Amino acid sequence: MSALAITGMGVVSPTGQSPDQHWSSVMEGRSGIRPIGRFDAASYPVRVAGQVEDYVARGSMPSRFIRETDRFTQMGLSAADAALQDAALDPAELPEYAVAVVTASSSGGTEFGQKEMERLYQHGPSWVSPYQSIAWFYAATSGQISIRHGAKGPAGVLCAEQAGGLDAVALARRLVRDEVKAAVVGGTDASLCPYGLTAQLTSRRLSTVNEPERAYRPFDASASGYVPGEGGAMLIVESVDEARRRGARIHGTVLGHAAGFDPAPWTGRPSALRRTMERALDDAGIGPRDVDVVFADGMAVPADDADEAAAIGQVFGGGGVAVTVPKALTGRLHAGGGGLDLVTALLAMRHGRVPHTAATTDVPGSYDLDLVLDEPRRHPIRHALVLARGHGGFVSAVVLGA
Amino acid sequence: MPEPATGVFTLEDLRSMLRVDDADELTESTVDKEFEYLGYDSLAKYELISQLVRRHGIQISEETMVHLHTPRQAIDHINSLLAAASDNAVRS
Structure with a gap:
């Protein structure tokens, strides 16, 4: 496409x-x-x-x-x-x-x-x-x-x-x-x-x-x-x-997308997050190493955070990619959240800054997550992966490029 | 400039019932334009019908409302209903 x-x-x-x-x-x-x-x-x-x-x-x-x-x-x-x-x-x-x-x-x-x-x-x-x-x-x-x-x-x-x-x-x-x-x-x-x-x-x-x-x-x-x-x-x-x-200014491009749906919690099967991320990267024609930042969903419910951290680790390797949750400043905007995360990611690419997750100070070692804390991290961003999980099992991922 | 709509029920009353806030929306100069042209759809007319019942106790049928094409026609019709209602009240 x-x-x-x-x-x-x-x-x-x-x-x-x-x-x-x-x-x-x-x-x-x-x-x-x-x-x-x-x-x-x-x-x-x-x-x-x-x-x-x-x-x-x-x-x-x-x-x-x-x-x-x-x-x-x-x-x-x-x-x-x-x-x-x-x-x-x-x-x-x-x-x-x-x-x-x-x-x-x-x-x-x-x-x-x-x-x-x-x-x-x-x-x-x-x-x-x-x-x-x-x-x-x-x-x-x-x-x-x-x-x-x-x-x-x-x-x-x-x-x-x-x-x-x-x-x-x-x-x-x-x-x-x-x-x-x-x-x-x-x-x-x-x-x-x-x-x-x-x-x-x-x-x-x-x-x-x-x-x-x-x-x-x-x-x-x-x-x-x-x-x-x-x-x-x-x-x-x-x-x-x-x-x-028409000579329009291009803020960035949508290179890939995938959607998935989590299995029912009592089945014990893993979340659709990992496969959804992988399919979005495939759709974009890039690999995990091409991604410079993941805008995670960040539910802040310990079980969901553990799931998401594990899935990110499986795709990118433990601590293998910068992760951020700027929605910590807005709360979850539900249907408004995905669009706002895309805007934040586009601006992060423009400015070469990975936003920090302002409210978080203490990430459990077991998450093995490179969550950007304390202050924005200066880093050129070629590709950003934006994740979202919707109540009931919805999972969606978008890959943005410059 | 068209003649101002006259009667007990005024353009201001109509504006209030249609919840018009903008000064340049639904004015004396557009009182003869069609409702549809002015951006009032069937829901706006429905709102008008229920407010007339509520505030003045007068009933305009939906069939009649369909034939009231402009704000002036609506205002005139409402005034004739109000006049008839007040005549009845005097007689009884």
Whole structure:
């Protein structure tokens, strides 16, 4: 498959609302994890989250997009606007069906849905906004981006929890190969409302440590689970040929992808992580030695961390590759996480810096992992491998090149 | 500039029911444009129908709503229903 160029990036993240802001936060280890401020979380076991505290949709898009959408879609619209601007691409100037939109969503419009359910039970059915019928929906963000920018090519949504953001890129890559000139691709989630948080609690992987700086420590001996976050990122992708033809700046290329699914835990069979990484490298036509950094999933649940460290060791050899989990600064953004990790990896390649995993200090020796700690590591990056595991068994891997 | 829509039920009321915030969206100068042209879909009309029941106790059928093509037509129709309702109230 010919290489896919990434020519636009847009970010709405607890670490900043542009790729540059996000990158400075990552370099300085500035966390966006704080006590939950969007509602009173005192009675919940989880009280900290990665929040985009100063995000305001109003004024940045026509009000109809705001009244018809949940926060996750508004964040997706903002990130898509920025990515299109960054790529200097206007879908309305291209042939009618030339631009696809593929997003990932994990929670759908939970906050919008919760407000409307409150109105239903407090007042009655005539009080429920008819936009509830579309705002809750996983595909709402793809649809609204398509409407806002006149991108009438194929549109779809991937629901694979944290793995969805990477799987979306794989689908966009096939669409660019087969039928469209470009795609808006990425994901967002924003379910930091009582209903959304309660639903997430069922995963039993959330950290109940309530000090923001200690709550989410991937691969640490004191790992206590993960912290949820909101936001995500959008990318513009097109063929390398098309990007060169129109003189677009290429931030990096997608060289390979693979997806897998973990066996049921009681079977005792190993995670699909190792094979998924190997298949992604095969797809990219490179070997483990060509990879300079792995952006690990970093669930921060000891059993999951051990699994992932073992799989990385099997592919790259013990301590054989630099590993990092910059999402320790944002919490897990679910469907938004894959896209944001890709942005971080692209910026790491540009700057020749491997970000450190800011919250982690003590990695068990048994992990045999070269986790970058304390400060960013100066290192040229030819290829980066980005991993994501989604709740329920989803596994996805993307190989990026310069 | 078209004539302003007149009556008890005003353009401002319609803007509020459709949850319009932008100053340049749904103004006196676009009051005769078609709803679809202005970006209001069937869901927007559905919202209007339920808010009229809720706030004013008047019922517009979905069939009638389909034939109200512009904000002015909607405002005029709503005003005629409100006038009829207040006549009934006076008589009873």
